[in-house]
Amino acid sequence: MSVIDILFRVDEVCKKYDKYDIDKQREQNAYGDDAFARVYAVVDSTIQQALIKSEAAAKESNRAVAAAWNAEVRRAKGRLMDEVPKLRKLANKKAKGLTKEDIAIRQDLVLALPERIQAIPDGITSAASHTGGWAATSAHPHIKFDSPEGPVDSDYFSHSEESSQFRNEYEMRKLKQDEGLDIISEGLDTLKNLALDMNEELDRQVPLMDEIDSKVDRANSEVRNTNLRLKKTITEMRSSRNFCIDITLMCVLLGIIMWLYNALK
Amino acid sequence: MNRKGVHKTRRPRNQYNTTMASSDPNKLLSKADKLTRLSLTRWSADWKTATVLYEQAANGFRVSKNIEKAKTAYEKASQGQQMLSSPWDAAKHMESAAALAKELCNWREVADFYQKASELFMECGRPQPASDALAKGARALEDTMPEEAIQLYTDAITILEDDEKEQMSFDLYRAVTSVYIKLEKYTDAASSLLRLGLAADKCNATNSQTKAYLGAIIVYLYAHDFKQAEQCYNDCTQIDAFLKSDHSRCAGKFLSAYTDGDVDEIKKIAQSSAVSHLDHAIIRLARKLPTGDVSSLKAVTAEDDEEPLDENDLT
Numbered sequence: 001m002s003v004i005d006i007l008f009r010v011d012e013v014c015k016k017y018d019k020y021d022i023d024k025q026r027e028q029n030a031y032g033d034d035a036f037a038r039v040y041a042v043v044d045s046t047i048q049q050a051l052i053k054s055e056a057a058a059k060e061s062n063r064a065v066a067a068a069w070n071a072e073v074r075r076a077k078g079r080l081m082d083e084v085p086k087l088r089k090l091a092n093k094k095a096k097g098l099t100k101e102d103i104a105i106r107q108d109l110v111l112a113l114p115e116r117i118q119a120i121p122d123g124i125t126s127a128a129s130h131t132g133g134w135a136a137t138s139a140h141p142h143i144k145f146d147s148p149e150g151p152v153d154s155d156y157f158s159h160s161e162e163s164s165q166f167r168n169e170y171e172m173r174k175l176k177q178d179e180g181l182d183i184i185s186e187g188l189d190t191l192k193n194l195a196l197d198m199n200e201e202l203d204r205q206v207p208l209m210d211e212i213d214s215k216v217d218r219a220n221s222e223v224r225n226t227n228l229r230l231k232k233t234i235t236e237m238r239s240s241r242n243f244c245i246d247i248t249l250m251c252v253l254l255g256i257i258m259w260l261y262n263a264l265k
Numbered sequence: 266m267n268r269k270g271v272h273k274t275r276r277p278r279n280q281y282n283t284t285m286a287s288s289d290p291n292k293l294l295s296k297a298d299k300l301t302r303l304s305l306t307r308w309s310a311d312w313k314t315a316t317v318l319y320e321q322a323a324n325g326f327r328v329s330k331n332i333e334k335a336k337t338a339y340e341k342a343s344q345g346q347q348m349l350s351s352p353w354d355a356a357k358h359m360e361s362a363a364a365l366a367k368e369l370c371n372w373r374e375v376a377d378f379y380q381k382a383s384e385l386f387m388e389c390g391r392p393q394p395a396s397d398a399l400a401k402g403a404r405a406l407e408d409t410m411p412e413e414a415i416q417l418y419t420d421a422i423t424i425l426e427d428d429e430k431e432q433m434s435f436d437l438y439r440a441v442t443s444v445y446i447k448l449e450k451y452t453d454a455a456s457s458l459l460r461l462g463l464a465a466d467k468c469n470a471t472n473s474q475t476k477a478y479l480g481a482i483i484v485y486l487y488a489h490d491f492k493q494a495e496q497c498y499n500d501c502t503q504i505d506a507f508l509k510s511d512h513s514r515c516a517g518k519f520l521s522a523y524t525d526g527d528v529d530e531i532k533k534i535a536q537s538s539a540v541s542h543l544d545h546a547i548i549r550l551a552r553k554l555p556t557g558d559v560s561s562l563k564a565v566t567a568e569d570d571e572e573p574l575d576e577n578d579l580t
Contacts, residue, residue, distance in 0.1 A: 190538060193472075200470045200472055204432040204433070207432075
């Protein structure tokens, strides 16, 4: 027997004994018997995927990537909301092997679905009503605003909380700068006035300085003349020869006095 | 020992400093008087020695705090110097005499002496000390005889302006303005400020000029004379320097705040830096603005505004 033969035989055998495969039966049962269960399973898995994606988007630092993921999450939410009315119909349908309690449970599950879908975080925290509105409109079967509006809205909204923070900061910093500039302008005003007053005072003193200058020049020349005359007079009265004689005589006199003093002591 | 003790008590302390032969100013004074008084024995007064003696006597009296006698001695010394035709020394003695008269609170004499001193300075051909003397006199008389003080200030200003030294006259103008404000003669104060502006214009001191004009407008507003203030503002804006300055903008703001009747705005403008660098008397006035009822002015101006609209409708 060749491999292919073995494979074919295995397939046949599996097909025969499929009914004993519990997981597969469950799946098939779910698929086969119950449209509700099938759809519900699909919805559930989609919700899980959306949750994972939104968590990843929240952790993502790259804003563009985060925005794109949020957009996908939102798209998924929109599609899920579409499924909800279908599920509601299916939940009410009576299926084989379902008890009344099961039907009630299924109805409750369907009711809980919209909340679960809304609870998926998609980057909007404050504008939940908006998303509710958008989601509601996207839930209408005949209006499908999906791909073209999605990213634009998401970009717009995902910036709003951060941009409002930025705007607040910007306003506060602008106010502080304005205050500082006011103080600076006051100081500059005072400086300007002081400088103008000093300017005028100096202008006033310039002619006075000129007068002082001329007067001092005159006094200077007079003093010099006087000095010359004094020198002339002194040299006339006492030439240097006479001066030396005076000094020698004074020294002699001092010597005599010292000798007398020593003698008398 | 006894002799020494007697010797010590005989001489009073303050006369240790005098360096003349007889150390009693009274004696000097009487001696000098004798020299100047004409009598049968004396045909011509010996002013030279007399002046010297008078000066010494005056110094002695001043040291011993005998102000009355010192003043008379200085007067006589000044007279002597005049006789000796040295007006400078005469003027200086007159000034000292006036300062002593001020201490004695003899205001009439203060005025006379300072005026005489200034005349003597003018004789020397020195207008500056002359105006200084008058200014000193005026300052002394500000509180007691304000009108006299104003007169002296005005004379001092005239002397300076004749000598083309307007720069020096700014201080005097400001003093005159403050005296007028104290006397509550606001129109006079404003007119003296305008004269200040004129003097400043002559020496191109634009800052003082603009400050003077703003001050004048504030004084008019304080006197609650809005029309005058407006007129003054219009006149002053003809002058280029004022038009371009901060002070004219401040004045315009004041006037517009008055027409709007906005009291808070007026108070805010009075706190601004342009006003705070004016003379303190004027700052005080500005802080007290607005006097009287500003809203009445507003009503008047509102009525004026309606009429032109009606004319437009008719045409």
